[in-house]
Amino acid sequence: MKTLRxxxxxxxxxxxxxxxxxxxxCGEGELLEYLxxxxxxxxxxxxxxxxxxxxxxxxxxxxxxxxxxxDLAEYxxxxxxxxxxxxxxxxxxxxxxxxxxxxxxxxHTIVSFPNxxxxxxxxxxxxxxxxxxxxxxxxxxxxxxxxxxxTIADFVAMSHEAGATTERAIALSEEGRTRPMRSDAWAPNxxxxxxxxxxxxxxxxxxxxxxxxxxxxPEA
Amino acid sequence: MxxxxxxxxxxxxxxxxxxxxxxxxxxxxxxxxxxxDKSNTILVCHALTLDQFAAGENPVTGRPGWWDLMIGPGKPxxxxxxxxxxxxxxxxxxxxxxxxxxxxVTGEPYGLSFPMVTxxxxxxxxxxxxxxxxxDKILCVIGGSMGGMQVLQWAASFPKQVVxxxxxxxxxxxxxQNIAFxxxxxxxxxxxxxxxxxAYALHxxxxxxxxxxxRMAAHVTYLSEAALQRKFGRALQNRDSVSFGFGPDFQIExxxxxxxxxxxxxxxxxxxxxxxxxxxxxxxxxDYGGVLAEAFRGSKTRFCIVSFTSDWLFPTAENKxxxxxxxxxxxxxxxxxxATDKGHDSFLxxxxxxxxxxxxxxxxxxxxxxxxx
Numbered sequence: 001m002k003t004l005r006x007x008x009x010x011x012x013x014x015x016x017x018x019x020x021x022x023x024x025x026c027g028e029g030e031l032l033e034y035l036x037x038x039x040x041x042x043x044x045x046x047x048x049x050x051x052x053x054x055x056x057x058x059x060x061x062x063x064x065x066x067x068x069x070x071d072l073a074e075y076x077x078x079x080x081x082x083x084x085x086x087x088x089x090x091x092x093x094x095x096x097x098x099x100x101x102x103x104x105x106x107x108h109t110i111v112s113f114p115n116x117x118x119x120x121x122x123x124x125x126x127x128x129x130x131x132x133x134x135x136x137x138x139x140x141x142x143x144x145x146x147x148x149x150x151t152i153a154d155f156v157a158m159s160h161e162a163g164a165t166t167e168r169a170i171a172l173s174e175e176g177r178t179r180p181m182r183s184d185a186w187a188p189n190x191x192x193x194x195x196x197x198x199x200x201x202x203x204x205x206x207x208x209x210x211x212x213x214x215x216x217x218p219e220a
Numbered sequence: 221m222x223x224x225x226x227x228x229x230x231x232x233x234x235x236x237x238x239x240x241x242x243x244x245x246x247x248x249x250x251x252x253x254x255x256x257d258k259s260n261t262i263l264v265c266h267a268l269t270l271d272q273f274a275a276g277e278n279p280v281t282g283r284p285g286w287w288d289l290m291i292g293p294g295k296p297x298x299x300x301x302x303x304x305x306x307x308x309x310x311x312x313x314x315x316x317x318x319x320x321x322x323x324x325v326t327g328e329p330y331g332l333s334f335p336m337v338t339x340x341x342x343x344x345x346x347x348x349x350x351x352x353x354x355x356d357k358i359l360c361v362i363g364g365s366m367g368g369m370q371v372l373q374w375a376a377s378f379p380k381q382v383v384x385x386x387x388x389x390x391x392x393x394x395x396x397q398n399i400a401f402x403x404x405x406x407x408x409x410x411x412x413x414x415x416x417x418x419a420y421a422l423h424x425x426x427x428x429x430x431x432x433x434x435r436m437a438a439h440v441t442y443l444s445e446a447a448l449q450r451k452f453g454r455a456l457q458n459r460d461s462v463s464f465g466f467g468p469d470f471q472i473e474x475x476x477x478x479x480x481x482x483x484x485x486x487x488x489x490x491x492x493x494x495x496x497x498x499x500x501x502x503x504x505x506x507d508y509g510g511v512l513a514e515a516f517r518g519s520k521t522r523f524c525i526v527s528f529t530s531d532w533l534f535p536t537a538e539n540k541x542x543x544x545x546x547x548x549x550x551x552x553x554x555x556x557x558x559a560t561d562k563g564h565d566s567f568l569x570x571x572x573x574x575x576x577x578x579x580x581x582x583x584x585x586x587x588x589x590x591x592x593x
Contacts, residue, residue, distance in 0.1 A: 042552075044552065044553075050556075050557050050559075053554075053555070053556060053557075054556050054557075054558070054573050054576070054577060056554075057524065057554045057556050057577050057580060057581060058573075058576040058577055058579070058580035058581075059580055059584075060580050060581065060583060060584025060587070061554070061584075062522065062552050062553060062554045063554055063555075064543050064547065064553055064554060064555040065540075065555055065556075065557060066555075071544075071547075074544050074547050074548045075547055075548070075550070076548060076549075076550050079550040
């Protein structure tokens, strides 16, 4: 099995075995395949690229072609233990609406995204007066799919607006190292390359906490 | 030839129309070997004019079975691993009871006295066949076009028996356009004076012209404009200039005539009427209060829905409707759209992505069920 991208490894570590997981923007299914093999997770995927979808299904994964912006509405509420949106929210047209759907569909929601508050991004704007073009943000401004970039602080503000409680927050370094952070701390917003948040909708704490900790597989 | 099981008066089939069919026979073929714990059965459902001879040589035509590319040792539906069953649909004309068979009450062919059958009736009859074969769990039900309709009906009617379901180039309902094309075909048959109100067998005639026209019209719907243009364009048939007459000047005309005339040798006109009607009546959501997702509520079946970009008969949108309904029911579903210009018939052809999809899906389902490789 190929080694996972560092942010996906960090996400995989957050997921208990035998849970039901929806990976929105699952790409070629690396994370889903890993979770199925290592944690016996009942995984599903949604992916925009039909080519990636076909590759996933040929690998035995359950994936549908779909768009996070338009297709999440059809999913019923609270049917997944965990919903994952990795490195995708910045490419959606309506990030707040997408996040609200994720919080509705899953008992827990994991979101990872590049941090636009990183010092190098700030420096690029400050010194060169140009939009940043870094390893994680490797597109020129007029051709980037990342139309809704945000800083960690921006994301935290939006998660409050979506009615989410932060359960865990992890900072990702350039080298792929992870460390827990306080979501309102100033340092990660300046030094972290990216962040991973585990959220849940407010008012869903008690029952959901049991299922995630025990790793019990809930009924459909 | 294949096998057949006849269900006597004690196993009468009550149809959606309210009528009862008894006795009746289901003709089928099987491939591969049923394993000890009976966990490796794949039920293949055939399309409108196909039959139980899915793989190997078709004993009637002497040609390879219609899915010989897909089914066999080492193929995606691997007969070294799976026990494959394919039966001729109710109302068909390859050994399963249909309008060409003798009505035991009158001693004459049924003709139009044959009761109307539906997709659900076809599935009920298949379920009786599998029961008679001692199989109560199906690893996968798979089929394209009308076969895909049966797949969806199977999953809705018998969710506990169906471990997984693959529907190719199908839909959960016939649209107005689908019904319209079928009606053109039926009217061509009915307008043939040799049809004799369906009693042509008694009059020793055959509505071959009407059936051939029906087939010609239908065949166009199975192909795409791009494929027709690529294959035929405006090329002329055995001539350098147009004839200023109504003979088959163009290659596409000659091709369609060939499709029509070869079809009448292997298909019964009344069967064509009955089976096209069964497809027209199919509307899975209607049985569940008009909400398609309700047909799959609580289903533990694993689904794979496949469409083809150039299929305008059962387009991606109709297939996606099914995938969306399955999502809404929180069912386990994959949806694959395959890019090809070969139209509706793509599911019968060698499409590498289709084969990779079916192979990957079946292997994954079989591994999860502990079916030996």
